[in-house]
Amino acid sequence: QSLLTQPPSVSGAPGQTVNIVCAGTVSNIGAGFEVHWYQQLPGAAPKLVMSRFSSRPSGVPRRFSGSKSGTSASLVITGVQPEDEADYYCQSYDTTLNNDVVFGGGTKLTVL
Amino acid sequence: EVQLVQSGAEVKKVGESLKIACKFSGHRLGIGWIGWVRQKPGKGLEWIGFIFPKDSDTTYSPSFQGHVTFSADNSIDTAYLHWRALQASDSAVYYCARRPPCDNGLCYTWFSPWGQGTRVTVSS
Numbered sequence: 001q002s003l004l005t006q007p008p009s010v011s012g013a014p015g016q017t018v019n020i021v022c023a024g025t026v027s028n029i030g031a032g033f034e035v036h037w038y039q040q041l042p043g044a045a046p047k048l049v050m051s052r053f054s055s056r057p058s059g060v061p062r063r064f065s066g067s068k069s070g071t072s073a074s075l076v077i078t079g080v081q082p083e084d085e086a087d088y089y090c091q092s093y094d095t096t097l098n099n100d101v102v103f104g105g106g107t108k109l110t111v112l
Numbered sequence: 113e114v115q116l117v118q119s120g121a122e123v124k125k126v127g128e129s130l131k132i133a134c135k136f137s138g139h140r141l142g143i144g145w146i147g148w149v150r151q152k153p154g155k156g157l158e159w160i161g162f163i164f165p166k167d168s169d170t171t172y173s174p175s176f177q178g179h180v181t182f183s184a185d186n187s188i189d190t191a192y193l194h195w196r197a198l199q200a201s202d203s204a205v206y207y208c209a210r211r212p213p214c215d216n217g218l219c220y221t222w223f224s225p226w227g228q229g230t231r232v233t234v235s236s
Contacts, residue, residue, distance in 0.1 A: 036222040038157075045207055046149075046157065048224035057224065089157055093221060100173060101147070106156040 003028055003094050004035075004104035011110040012080045020107045022073045022090030028102060033093040035073035037066060040087040040106075049088075050075055077109075085111045114138045116146075116208050116227035123233045124198050131194040132230045134208030139189075142166065144213035146191040147223055148182065152204045162211065163191055198234045205229045 037050035147162035161172035165184035209223035
């Protein structure tokens with residue numbers, strides 16, 4: 001069981017809104033650690049698409065947004081496109097790991 | 113713009129040693145930390161640890177402590193991940209990734225960019 005829990009898969013038709021949740025605990029998000037999101041296209045290295053819950057790096061399309069609610073974080077893709085089909089991972093830190101890095105288990109986004 | 117370029121794929125046998133490289137460039141304000149991440153086929157990202165090349169300070173995930181070692185050579189802007197004795201279970205793709213340096217007391221906790229990955233295959 002990961003300290004950051006993500007659904008194994010989500011799907012949506014082109015143009016729909018997709019929400020990927022990263023459920024944390026009091027030892028990571030609840031302890032004040034930020035969440036970052038990475039997109040991994042098939043056969044490629046991960047790429048940062050959201051930092052500090054809701055800060056979009058330069059070059060990331062505006063349809064990507066992020067938020068925090070309690071001990072969870074969300075990555076939202078508004079108007080999902082076929083090229084968004086990828087694995088998405090959340091990342092934070094955790095006090096039970098001596099404040100070390102923790103990744104969520106990953107979510108496979110399928111664009112129908 | 114910071115770039116990380118990793119060394120090529122490796123095929124080794126159980127018990128052999130291995131060192132893979134991550135060359136960094138474009139870091140005008142300092143490279144910060146270089147983290148290492150493992151990804152087994154069809155699986156998620158696993159945190160191995162990181163090194164601060166400026167002083168070679170290291171942090172290892174308990175899951176990997178004692179099995180791998182990090183090092184860095186600042187003269188050629190390269191970080192390394194090494195194994196003294198590979199196991200078949202070490203077969204995976206290994207990524208290096210940069211965590212930016214702190215700036216005026218403000219520290220950043222994300223990793224970007226990432227290297228392209230190094231595939232390690234260990235056979236018996």
